[in-house]
Amino acid sequence: MLKSIFMAGNTFGTLFRLSTFGESHGEAIGGIIEGCPAGLTIDYAAIQAEMQRRKPGQSKIVTQRKEEDEVQFLSGIFEGVTTGSPIGFQIINTNQKSKDYSHNKDIYRPSHADFTYDKKYGLRDYRGGGRSSARETANWVVGGAVAKQLLKDIKINAFVSSVGDLFLEKPYQELDFSKTETNDVRCPDETTAKKMETLIKQIRKEGDTVGGTITCVIQNVPVGLGEPVFDKLHARLGQAMLSINAVKGFEYGSGFCGARMKGSEHNDIFQEDGMTKTNLSGGIQGGISNGMDIYFRVAFKPVATIMQNQQTIDKEGNASEIQGKGRHDPCVVPRAVPIVEAMAALVLADFYLLDKVVKS
Amino acid sequence: MLKSIFMAGNTFGTLFRLSTFGESHGEAIGGIIEGCPAGLTIDYAAIQAEMQRRKPGQSKIVTQRKEEDEVQFLSGIFEGVTTGSPIGFQIINTNQKSKDYSHNKDIYRPSHADFTYDKKYGLRDYRGGGRSSARETANWVVGGAVAKQLLKDIKINAFVSSVGDLFLEKPYQELDFSKTETNDVRCPDETTAKKMETLIKQIRKEGDTVGGTITCVIQNVPVGLGEPVFDKLHARLGQAMLSINAVKGFEYGSGFCGARMKGSEHNDIFQEDGMTKTNLSGGIQGGISNGMDIYFRVAFKPVATIMQNQQTIDKEGNASEIQGKGRHDPCVVPRAVPIVEAMAALVLADFYLLDKVVKS
Amino acid sequence: MLKSIFMAGNTFGTLFRLSTFGESHGEAIGGIIEGCPAGLTIDYAAIQAEMQRRKPGQSKIVTQRKEEDEVQFLSGIFEGVTTGSPIGFQIINTNQKSKDYSHNKDIYRPSHADFTYDKKYGLRDYRGGGRSSARETANWVVGGAVAKQLLKDIKINAFVSSVGDLFLEKPYQELDFSKTETNDVRCPDETTAKKMETLIKQIRKEGDTVGGTITCVIQNVPVGLGEPVFDKLHARLGQAMLSINAVKGFEYGSGFCGARMKGSEHNDIFQEDGMTKTNLSGGIQGGISNGMDIYFRVAFKPVATIMQNQQTIDKEGNASEIQGKGRHDPCVVPRAVPIVEAMAALVLADFYLLDKVVKS
């Protein structure tokens, strides 16, 4: 059987572009940020802070695996200011414990990419998932952190809005986003956060995992970002979010609820200042931002690696059993919050530049 | 204020590419299908049948506006067989009743793209929405119909799975897809279809509109379609669906429900034949098809044009009122079914070719 | 043997993009111009005049084959002004005399693309060269004519600078470009033009063809067009020119002569106004325009179709003979002048837009 021979699709964006490389168990991961305007003063501490948010091992409810995620910038910045040249960066892999994974060499873990990689490419880096490893998202956080600095007036706030059946019921307008980072779950409502934390700890005790959702709110977006046909702002946001490991769904504005409504209820009536009284549109009309808040929700499945034994098959198709062991996240959503923000920032930065092509 | 000066994003795909042009009130719409392999015998009747499915005015529950959607192929096909060259096509606009729209010239219709177009581009084709017109989707149906012929073993079946609060409760495995086209709603379950039809007629009588969802099932997909990072199969499907007018959400496999589950419930256990016992993954692992059925659900908001008067503003920001009149769809989902299938076919055809790059 | 199944590379440009379709013997050729800014008043007569310049049958020294090259614009223009939407256009093929070509069905014409097409694609449109037909360049002239209108302050003047061994010796600064269109050869120096015309007529009488060169001068280019690495202005101009049928070489500024010079002779010394005393650089430094005239020279081989019998082989590799008959150009350069200008305009328009991405 003929095998695919390479992996495409490692670049995201048209003018503001992130191209990435790296596996969790190679020398380093990294990438190139192209299109970042010249003259931007880079706040390195802010970038490293974003890396810290994504890093495993930060709290008691996420995996205790340690990754040193120190970004090294290699080009495109001169005396702390961007020059307009491509920004090369890398993150050295310092913690590749290959032996942890050797038992996975010939076995297909349920609901992982092992089976599809093997069938598609005819080979597989069993040490850590190769390009399917969530370590790749560290590259995205670097790109997103630079994008955030470019978009400085635009505020991007993601937070955990559900874990399992526990939902944050308050509308986002009643939340104080500055509270998101005050707890391990990254839910800005303290009471709900507590409950979620308790649930996650219990799930971990069971050797199980649980899914959840993240809501992201983007404020101060200028009118006009997005392109009307295949590059609608929400279509690119959707692609960006669905690129994140474990994501199963995306909705913006009224989302799936909107599908149950009538037009007379759903239409956002204009005020005289151009704003709308309601915002079921989620800040986007015809694929283009309208100046209202953009908000969307992303669904994450439960992490596939559980600490329980599971039936499976090996490469030859023989029945086998996979042992639950190692260090993994009982719930991925707290750590995915900065990743959602990063991907949103990349999308906005790209449309921001596309919209800057102007007459004279 | 500086205005954006052009619209990007009129091409979809990497190797199998659709590029489109056209407004509802220009001479014609059309496009170029690039990357269609040579030697494919084109079934013109099948293409025209897809156009017919999308066309307004086909039933009593959709808009009675008439569009002649006859596709003319201009190149790339010789004696009924593709040559591998780009396939140019056009659909003449025969029914441009511009005067119907003149009352919209200076007014922003609620939850339409009027406001955002005007602010972004500084001008707007008030006759029919310009590139934001749903007429553009006729181009997509042409591209998708050709893609379907390329993918002939792959079966793509979309259908209406909800209208307002009426849901088709049966799992798709119990449905007979050949029934989808037997009723105006395009719901393959007759009893539910009847109820939906009644609801839509009532909504129309009220001068209102209603939202709904479409489910799409893709069967016989070979293992290995999709790319692992930014071009995950479901991420591209999501972008494709979110490009369709009025779409507010996308979920595949377990979707938003999956976010409420535990890993031990959600993991799909392998059988010895490489298939999985359950399919909460929705046929995709790590962004790559695994040979199981792919299925996803798309949420459509209610059509924004309603036959009721609404408060709004004009270009100068003065309060105004928009009169409900004209011919519009009370519910868009029945007509969107072939569009969902077309966009899915475009995505699959592109990954099909990307996967065909092989060692000799 | 496995065959290639499609033809890639039908789009030119990044922001200002031309995508084309069409064979000489299909229904129509045409394309999509994407990225043309809104608000540009289109001068249709100027576009048609460019088409007229490219058209066969205009003079006694080019082929008497008639092509009706009337461009029909299908979208993107409203009341004579561009809207920023993609501009779709087509040119109907009215003169497909298929029978003229039937004798070529199984034979490989020397120095044509017959052999390579057959080997690469496993099929070939023997009626007129398929995508390799020079008719495709009519699409380019449409795109270039629109680009010229966008670039209105920039003057692009191409002219025939040699035919066979006859060279136009005067430096371009001494020429009056308004004379280019006053003779059939399109050489702005009357004496040389006369000689060239005599040569071409004689070559035709012999049933032979002859090569030549075209020089192109671009004036009033703003400083700053071009990108420093792979998209150097001259690299894209080179690609553009080498895309034209029969082109064998490209040089700009000092060109191949520059390779014989010393640095002390070749360096262009600055004046205090930022201009340079000499312009061996050809208006481009480091891939970016410097405000001086851009000039380059393009070499065209003699047309491969001659009116003499030639030895060749057929599809099975048997020796065969090709009969010289039909209507063809004894010298392609006069007709290629508007094509060179069109491709240059496409390159400049693209870099013009890329350079317009600015900080607000």
Next chain:
Amino acid sequence: MLKSIFMAGNTFGTLFRLSTFGESHGEAIGGIIEGCPAGLTIDYAAIQAEMQRRKPGQSKIVTQRKEEDEVQFLSGIFEGVTTGSPIGFQIINTNQKSKDYSHNKDIYRPSHADFTYDKKYGLRDYRGGGRSSARETANWVVGGAVAKQLLKDIKINAFVSSVGDLFLEKPYQELDFSKTETNDVRCPDETTAKKMETLIKQIRKEGDTVGGTITCVIQNVPVGLGEPVFDKLHARLGQAMLSINAVKGFEYGSGFCGARMKGSEHNDIFQEDGMTKTNLSGGIQGGISNGMDIYFRVAFKPVATIMQNQQTIDKEGNASEIQGKGRHDPCVVPRAVPIVEAMAALVLADFYLLDKVVKS
């Protein structure tokens, strides 16, 4: 005045893609090779040997500036074999003597990119040319060296074919390419090489520089590489060569000489084996390789930095003088030989993959 804010065009190729970053005086340069098929055993020594060929300071006739060009591969290779994942690599800049360049800070060197960079971007890395530095070509040599290994049956041999007025007169068929690396000039004919070496030494003594040409011959190319319209094989080769610093011209096959010939002389008559008796076409017909040798010639201007004082202007437009000092190449062509080969390999590898999309 509004300034351009970023540099586009840092990626070369469609399926086999090289994306690069880096300035000569930053931390490192590097890039990502995307699309390299899985299963290729990497010969690191061969890659490092190519780097060595490009490196300054290798002989007495090139600059004595030392660069440590050790490539570090960071991903995409596992146990010496490619995995199909993107190959990240870097080359640390170990020799950034910034003070050497401080005298250039406010001055525009004649025939360098200083003026255009400053005007376009509003800033300039005066230490070493930023992205316009020839150090960038080290990245290309890495990409090309990997491409060469992918194309192992295809032989790519470039060599110096002229320096100033000294031409290598022998046709390439009479040359022994294994002699190219036996002398410092990289001319495979010993007698000519000696003369060229003497000329270059004399030019250096004068504090001057001299131009030259490189010829490249590509053998064993399968029939069918290249795409017929904008991605003609020679058009992409042309763009690739014109991307190299100091290149002023490109011709393939008969080139500019072909423009002086008649069709009856120029046409390549087929033999019964599908080869042609002559090869004025240069191995490419209609943009597609025909199985004959591909050969082309590239013109390089003399290096702009000379060891003589030159009049110039500073940033404010005041007359100034630039002092000739430092270490530079009197003639760039010997060092450019591996760069020409590398860029040719990148082009061929890309078309090789595009041609591999086949019907199963």
